[in-house]
Amino acid sequence: MSEHSHSDSTHGRTHFVVPVRYYLATLSALLVLTVLTVGVSRIDLGILNVAAALAIAIVKASLVMLFFMGMRWEKSFNVLIIIGTFFFMSIYFMFTLADTLARGKADPIETSRFGFKSPVKIIKPGEESSRSSHSESPAPSSESTAKH
Amino acid sequence: MSQKEAVFSDHHIAHHFDTAEQEFDSAKLGMWLFLGQELLFFGGVFVVYTVFRNFYPEMFIDANKHLSWKIGSVNTIFLIVSSFTMAIGVRSAQTSKKNVLILCMILTFLFAAGFMVNKYFEYNEKIMHGFLPSKWFSGEGHFETMHIFFGLYFFATGLHGLHVLVGMGLIAWIIWRAQKGHFHAQYYTPVELVGLYWHLVDLIWIFLFPLFYLIG
Amino acid sequence: MQATAQSHGSYLTHPAGIRSWLLTFDHKRIGIMYLTFIVLAFFLGGLFAVLLRLELLHPGKDFFDAKTYNQLFTLHGAIMVFMFIIPSIPASLGNLFLPILLGAKDVAFPRINLLSFYLYVLGAGFAFYSLISGAVDTGWTFYAPYSLQSSTSTISMTTAVFILGFSSILTGLNFIVTTHKLRAAGMTWYKMPLFIWALYSTAILQVLATPVLAITLLLLIIEKVTGLGIFNPALGGDPVLFQHFFWFYSHPAVYIMILPGMGIMSELVTTFCKKQIFGYKLVAWSSVAIAIISFLVWGHHMFVSGQSEYSNFLFSILTFLVAVPSAIKIYNWVSTMYKGTIDLASPFLYALAFIFLFTVGGFTGIVLAALSVDIHLHDTYYVVAHFHYVMMGGTVMAFIGGLHYWWPKIFGKMFNEFWAKIAWFFVFVGFNMVFFTQFFLGNKGMPRRYYSYIDEFQPLHAFSTYGSWVLGLGFVIMGIYLFYSLWRGKPAPANPWGGLTLEWTLPSPPKHENFENPPKVEFGPYDYDKIKAATV
Numbered sequence: 046m047s048e049h050s051h052s053d054s055t056h057g058r059t060h061f062v063v064p065v066r067y068y069l070a071t072l073s074a075l076l077v078l079t080v081l082t083v084g085v086s087r088i089d090l091g092i093l094n095v096a097a098a099l100a101i102a103i104v105k106a107s108l109v110m111l112f113f114m115g116m117r118w119e120k121s122f123n124v125l126i127i128i129g130t131f132f133f134m135s136i137y138f139m140f141t142l143a144d145t146l147a148r149g150k151a152d153p154i155e156t157s158r159f160g161f162k163s164p165v166k167i168i169k170p171g172e173e174s175s176r177s178s179h180s181e182s183p184a185p186s187s188e189s190t191a192k193h
Numbered sequence: 194m195s196q197k198e199a200v201f202s203d204h205h206i207a208h209h210f211d212t213a214e215q216e217f218d219s220a221k222l223g224m225w226l227f228l229g230q231e232l233l234f235f236g237g238v239f240v241v242y243t244v245f246r247n248f249y250p251e252m253f254i255d256a257n258k259h260l261s262w263k264i265g266s267v268n269t270i271f272l273i274v275s276s277f278t279m280a281i282g283v284r285s286a287q288t289s290k291k292n293v294l295i296l297c298m299i300l301t302f303l304f305a306a307g308f309m310v311n312k313y314f315e316y317n318e319k320i321m322h323g324f325l326p327s328k329w330f331s332g333e334g335h336f337e338t339m340h341i342f343f344g345l346y347f348f349a350t351g352l353h354g355l356h357v358l359v360g361m362g363l364i365a366w367i368i369w370r371a372q373k374g375h376f377h378a379q380y381y382t383p384v385e386l387v388g389l390y391w392h393l394v395d396l397i398w399i400f401l402f403p404l405f406y407l408i409g
Numbered sequence: 410m411q412a413t414a415q416s417h418g419s420y421l422t423h424p425a426g427i428r429s430w431l432l433t434f435d436h437k438r439i440g441i442m443y444l445t446f447i448v449l450a451f452f453l454g455g456l457f458a459v460l461l462r463l464e465l466l467h468p469g470k471d472f473f474d475a476k477t478y479n480q481l482f483t484l485h486g487a488i489m490v491f492m493f494i495i496p497s498i499p500a501s502l503g504n505l506f507l508p509i510l511l512g513a514k515d516v517a518f519p520r521i522n523l524l525s526f527y528l529y530v531l532g533a534g535f536a537f538y539s540l541i542s543g544a545v546d547t548g549w550t551f552y553a554p555y556s557l558q559s560s561t562s563t564i565s566m567t568t569a570v571f572i573l574g575f576s577s578i579l580t581g582l583n584f585i586v587t588t589h590k591l592r593a594a595g596m597t598w599y600k601m602p603l604f605i606w607a608l609y610s611t612a613i614l615q616v617l618a619t620p621v622l623a624i625t626l627l628l629l630i631i632e633k634v635t636g637l638g639i640f641n642p643a644l645g646g647d648p649v650l651f652q653h654f655f656w657f658y659s660h661p662a663v664y665i666m667i668l669p670g671m672g673i674m675s676e677l678v679t680t681f682c683k684k685q686i687f688g689y690k691l692v693a694w695s696s697v698a699i700a701i702i703s704f705l706v707w708g709h710h711m712f713v714s715g716q717s718e719y720s721n722f723l724f725s726i727l728t729f730l731v732a733v734p735s736a737i738k739i740y741n742w743v744s745t746m747y748k749g750t751i752d753l754a755s756p757f758l759y760a761l762a763f764i765f766l767f768t769v770g771g772f773t774g775i776v777l778a779a780l781s782v783d784i785h786l787h788d789t790y791y792v793v794a795h796f797h798y799v800m801m802g803g804t805v806m807a808f809i810g811g812l813h814y815w816w817p818k819i820f821g822k823m824f825n826e827f828w829a830k831i832a833w834f835f836v837f838v839g840f841n842m843v844f845f846t847q848f849f850l851g852n853k854g855m856p857r858r859y860y861s862y863i864d865e866f867q868p869l870h871a872f873s874t875y876g877s878w879v880l881g882l883g884f885v886i887m888g889i890y891l892f893y894s895l896w897r898g899k900p901a902p903a904n905p906w907g908g909l910t911l912e913w914t915l916p917s918p919p920k921h922e923n924f925e926n927p928p929k930v931e932f933g934p935y936d937y938d939k940i941k942a943a944t945v
Contacts, residue, residue: 060217060287062284062287063280063284065281065284068277068280068281068284069277071277072273072274072277075273075276076270076273079266079269079270079273082402082403082407083262083266083407086403086407086408094408098403098404098407099403101403102399102400102402102403105399106396106399106400109276109392109395109396109399110392110396112280113276113277113279113280113392113395114388114389114392114393120218120221120222122222122589123221123222123225126226126228126229127225127228127229127232129229129617130229130232130233130617131232133233133617133704134232134233134236136704136705137233137236137237137240137621137657138236138239138240138243140653140705140707140708140720140723140724141240141244141650141653141657142243142244142247143717143719143720143723144649144653144708144716144717144719144720145244145247145248145647145649145650145717146247146717147717147718147719147720148715148716148717150717150718151718155715158642158645159642160642160643161337161642161643161644161645162643162644163337163338163340163645164327164328164330164331164340164636165330165332165333165334165336165337165338165339165340166331166332166333167333167334167335167336167337168333168334168335169335170335207519208514209513209514209515209516209517209519209591210591215590215591218590219517219518219586219589219590219591222585222586222589222590223517223518223521223582223583223586226581226582226585226586226616227582229616229617230578230582230616230617230619230620231620233617233618233620233621234620234621234623234624235624236621236624237620237621237624237625237628237654238624240654241628241639241650244647244650245639248647325635326631326635326636326637326638327635327636327637327638327644328634328635328636329635337645338638338645340636340638340644340645341637341638341639341644341645341646344635344636344637344638344639345637345639348628348637352627
């Protein structure tokens with residue numbers, strides 16, 4: 046654990062100045078990864094799309110944290126705070142999903158809905174909306190019913 | 194190399210600290226703790242997203258078509274480049290390069306403003322189609338839970354946008370103090386802290402972008 | 410306040426004037442301002458408790474109708490939790506003593522400390538507004554969908570809590586940085602008083618858990634105003650998700666409540682037994698362990714909510730785990746008392762009460778952690794009794810014990826020891842009358858938050874209500890003698906109890922800058938075996 050120093054270094058103290066090449070390299074990598082993530086999303090990989098998007102986002106986030114935020118050279122306790130934060134966030138995700146993903150196993154009533162009033166004006170798939178459409182042609186997926 | 198010229202002003206450390214080093218380290222530790230709590234704050238938004246994406250996967254894919262991945266990509270690039278200019282800016286303060294610092298802060302500010310302008314156009318379009326949170330939702334769609342997606346979209350991007358605006362205010366404050374010569378190699382703590390905050394704003398968008406704009 | 414030779418030049422009198430108080434950066438003055446509000450919140454929350462217990466004397470209407478009753482228990486809970494107990498020890502005693510115990514001049518960020526205080530006041534203001542503009546009746550837990558539909562002022566109350574949350578976050582942030590960076594020369598981590606370890610662990614929870622409460626309340630407010638559709642089933646949402654979000658914070662919150670009390674316990678037990686703490690490192694790290702494990706158990710509030718069986722199983726097992734570090738502390742305090750030189754002064758009486766009452770609360774918590782048993786006991790008076798034993802029998806006893814322990818140091822006055830013991834007696838007896846009864850009520854099936862009940866429960870309810878009067882009397886007596894001491898109390902010596910921690914080396918009350926010269930720490934905080942403590 047860090048203790049404060051009594052040394053009289055109020056002037057002329059130097060902190061590590063990150064060489065510009067680290068910032069340039071990080072910027073380039075981030076831009077490339079952005080192009081990559083957009084590109085991958087245009088291809089249909091099924092369930093892998095989500096995994097790929099998240100993986101690339103995690104790499105980008107790590108680059109921002111390590112180099113732009115300086116975590117690569119940062120004091121270990123400060124890094125521990127962020128690691129701890131992510132640890133607790135992952136608990137939050139996992140334990141909540143342990144519930145929401147596993148509903149309905151005992152009794153189907155756990156996933157049905159009652160008294161639901163939707164504000165959405167439903168249009169059938171393939172039908173054009175009455176307002177000018179700006180989107181690509183809608184995917185012909187089936188309408189969701191009251192279940193789930 | 195860090196000669197203090199006449200254009201810089203001295204910094205006096207607070208009375209309860211013994212050294213400037215101690216004061217700087219304390220400020221940084223405090224900032225990292227603040228970032229930790231901001232991460233958990235936004236974490237909740239992502240948990241809601243995950244839960245509902247698992248509840249209504251097809252609706253998410255369908256609703257996503259009403260978002261423009263092009264504008265989203267441009268915004269992502271704006272924030273990434275602004276993070277770069279911010280990092281160079283902090284480095285300039287660290288090396289007493291006052292004019293570079295001010296230039297970098299102005300560039301960062303402009304990219305942030307560009308982000309917000311894009312956001313304005315995006316929101317405007319959604320509003321015109323009636324894609325608003327439930328109470329005011331008057332849009333058309335294939336799924337009856339579509340209002341949830343747009344409610345979440347506005348909440349998440351709106352909260353993030355609010356943080357961008359606060360960041361812009363902080364950057365303007367840094368510019369104002371920088372031109373008075375407050376920041377140099379012996380003291381650049383506020384620049385460092387605003388820099389960390391700004392990178393966090395970028396970080397959150399790095400996750401928001403694929404989750405809202407690049408679905409399916 | 411009389412300007413005696415001791416208080417002349419103290420932080421209380423110098424600098425003078427109300428502006429110097431309202432704009433102070435001095436952690437001690439901020440602590441006093443917090444203390445005032447916290448005590449007021451306690452009495453207000455207590456008033457609501459007395460009123461609701463009054464209504465429960467008989468089934469059916471006694472004084473209030475059902476809706477008012479709902480408002481009474483909601484306000485009792487919300488005020489006690491958010492305005493009293495969560496800030497109680499950290500914001501008052503923590504602010505007053507954390508820097509001094511570390512040998513520092515102030516906290517790391519004094520201006521943020523003042524901001525924390527004013528955020529608290531702002532939050533209290535919103536809460537008060539909510540009270541007078543249609544007081545909330547949702548229960549302090551604000552469960553969806555009722556909180557989304559209730560016509561009462563849920564938005565102003567949840568906004569109040571949101572603001573109070575940021576006050577808490579900033580206090581925690583300040584304490585963590587102060588502990589890392591502003592320790593005096595020679596004070597290593599293992600020479601810090603255990604109160605600091607407890608406050609530090611609490612601060613971790615304050616910083617990391619409270620933001621989740623913030624986002625929960627924000628989502629709730631937005632859902633109420635715009636109909637987001639994530640919590641309200643009528644709009645496609647999931648009400649159990651609200652519970653996950655709410656309890657992810659609120660379970661660590663209960664450890665925010667108890668940990669500082671446990672820290673005070675370590676101080677009281679060592680000082681009044683004149684003995685080295687048994688197992689310093691175990692007690693220190695058990696605070697950290699409690700902080701970490703507390704994040705893993707929130708679902709035990711939701712066993713019957715409809716969450717999946719996997720969640721139920723997971724949370725039940727982990728809840729048994731979180732009891733272990735708390736138990737370690739109890740063993741260590743009792744072991745510390747063994748062969749100590751015991752001084753039964755009033756602060757120590759509260760420590761003894763804590764040991765008994767918190768143990769009862771802890772055991773009954775284990776009972777509730779058992780999944781199958783909880784099906785029977787959830788939402789009954791058993792739960793109400795359990796949490797009052799840990800929160801009041803635990804935290805409040807420790808808070809009062811700490812307040813009495815440090816009263817001479819804070820104000821430079823001794824209170825009347827005889828009346829202190831009388832008040833303690835009423836508080837202890839009254840507390841058990843109110844709440845021990847409720848274990849039986851709950852086990853027999855009396856649900857909580859119910860306005861009326863079947864006739865067979867009436868004798869137990871009545872007994873519990875009489876207990877609330879005894880308990881209230883104890884607090885009234887306490888208020889009187891403490892307040893009186895500020896005017897007529899004997900001037901306090903620097904070290905009335907013979908403690909070894911740094912605050913007892915300062916005059917009572919201390920000067921504005923705390924230490925004239927930065928202290929150099931050679932001994933540990935409880936090294937009674939190494940030095941003879943000089944009692945003035």
